[in-house]
Amino acid sequence: MLTPSSTNGRRRARVVDADKPRVLVVDDASLVRLYYRDALEAAGFQVDEAINGLEALEKLLLAPVDLLVVDVNMPRMDGLTFVQTLRRQPMELASIPVLMTSTEAGAQDIAAARAAGANVYLVKPLAQETLADYARALSGASA
């Protein structure tokens, strides 16, 4: 079985998926998740979603990913608390690169994201190409 996007008929879907870098998008807004998923899948990522920090932690404990794209304001567990918690986990989880996004562009917002342990903080709205560029760079995926 081939993945829809794969044009290489010799490779099987499972192999392709295993080769792809995995990214978990953590955002409570479904439209944002869809927007990000679209951009990231086009850039060759395998995308999973979580609607808040708590769900994200649960998913990570089952299967670590190569990159996290995390919103700040979310119910139940916000992005800052989530990243803080993440950085205290065993190294395999703690070292996952975090791209944090939010609509806030104030110096204190950036500082808060850094203090939590986000590797980069980008202000929404984010062009899809920009997100893809950063995601590739942060995850080490070939451009």
Place this chain on the structure above:
Amino acid sequence: MNEFIEQFLIEARELVEQGTDDLLALETRPDDRERLDSAFRAFHTLKGAAGIIDFAAMARALHAAEDVLSAVRNAAEPVTPALIGDGLSALDQVLQWLDAIEATGEPPMDADTAADAIVARFAGMPAAPVEAETVQPATQAWLDALLTAFPDAGDRATVALVYRPAADSFFRQRDPLALVEGVPGLLGLRLTPSEAWPDLDLFDPFTCQLTVTALSTAPRSEVEQALQPVLDQIELVDLSPGLPGGPPVHQALLEAQILMLGVADADGLSGRMASAARVCANLLRNLDRAAEIVPVELALARSLDAGNAAPLTAAIRALIDQPVAPSEASPALPVPTPLETARSLRIDVERIDALVRLTGELTVIKNAIGHLAGQTEDGADAKVLAARLKDQHGLLDRLVGEFHHAVLSIRVLPLRHVFQRFPRLVRELGLSLGKPVELIVEGDETQADKAIVEGLFEPLLHVVRNAVDHGLEDAGTRAASGKPPTGQIRLRAERRGEHVVIEVEDDGGGVDVARVRQVAEARGVATAQTLAALSEAGVIDLIFAPGFSTAAQVTDVSGRGVGMDAVRAAVERMGGRATIVNRPGLGAAVRFTLPFSVMMSRVMTVEAAGQAFGVPLEAVIETVRIPRDSILPVGAAQAFVLRGRTIPLLDLANTLGTRESARHTDDAIVVVAQVAGQRVGLEVDRLGGRMDVMLKPMEGLLAGMRGVAGTTLLGDGRVLIVLDLQELLE
């Protein structure tokens, strides 16, 4: 020594090498733009590095050199031999400083005088107009915020500006906002209050309390033009083109990691450091600079150890500051990228990956053996278990072999590390001896064990000196024999099987055999009788004898006859041989034949007095049991007859001084070995198997023990002492 200094020393040495290389290339090809740029960058980056460790004198000296190179780059100045010479001596001085720092851990106190001299020397040459210092962009809060706010614009912007209008701007000048809007190529604009807004009743609407920051794609000059009326209130920052070879997003991301690590009192420090390092590794992978990941990971390990982000931060900073490696090498003379220095080992990431893969495979076998152990307890059939264990052993054997190979290959370096020092040296030798010399280096990509690469410099230096000093004839003699006036020295390396062959060849007159005979006799190196019996090759070989020197006049270059015997000793210490190939009238070559790796040894294990010993397998001929009553006393010693040949017998434990007592076994177990052409029998208590071992040189108390080549650990945790039979039996 603190990590900054360590990192500084590593980088600075590389930069000095790079700079030296570039300057020498410029001397032959003054128009080589890429070499010029590369030299400039080397000086520039060195200066920056000196600044980081607060070594002001070095920064000052390099700044002077950089200014002059900058003038050359702007085509204001030609490349002259004087400039090359001054540049080289500045780098020499830097090397001396580096050695001093390495010895004491601190910049030398008396560097100012030397720095003054360098500055004075360069002052004779017109300097370029002062260049705008490149600012580390995102370290400034406003710029950081601006680039974060416009993540899409950061890639294209060439200039960032901050405009802090005077409080009375609304009255004196044009509207600050209107001014900024007039900036060409505006990509993004941010308005922030200069200070926290005051209470509303204190607020003065006629005072300008705004700070304007903006990004533009226009050239700096155009931006300046547009803001001419308020230029004194404006700060402009040139946005650097980003990480070499990469889009600006990488530069911003590296900066962001430093900023994240800089957050004080943040918890989860280990996690943040690990993620910062992972991001850096990913960025490097993305940029095809995977080879630079290792230093970052080493820095991470140090940071995790110390619970302090400083080493990691320094390593990331180093990535940002690294000179731009030219993406396309010059067609005529490729610029070598600085590689590993022998002091610290930079390892190709593929080699690390191989180790990681092997570790994984070893784990699989470990698990399988664990499983078998479980089955043993459950009472499984012994024959089945034995067969499976044998299978696993076979796998393990193969893996250990691969592992061994992988580990050894980590220690392998290209000979370039030592060869690259010679162009400079030969140039100076030629100048000081008044002989025009050309050095031709061949095969410097040939690899050899790190220990050999490191140990080669001294012996090669002697040989190269000799070649220039004694090998090459003076200009008159050369002309008479129809040779071109410029002498040639070839420095050549080649891999031949398990050996690396290195040759220093000159196109001089060759070895004067008659004169060697004369000198050898005069200096008492050999008697006339011996000399008469020696073949020509044998006579030439006397050059390596202690006390021999053919220099008719003692020059300050080649010294006083301490040369070639020291050379041979050094080469033999590395397990190699030194020989001379003579072509009378056409020149001579000194050849070193060295083992590719100095670490490997195949041994046969034996036991004597409860201690395990390894006997080098290449020396072992056979093992025999000799009935005690067939052992013959020969004076105070013993011997036995094997197939009609009398062989002296030594008790290994006795020889090593570890046992006195006599034995009571019926038969003596004897290892027959060949040492320096002689057969000898070594009596041992028990014979073991054959194994490949990696030798560790003896340390501490054992270092002085005669007859021991080194030690290695056995599987059961015992130490195996590997014997040097020749030394043992001398």
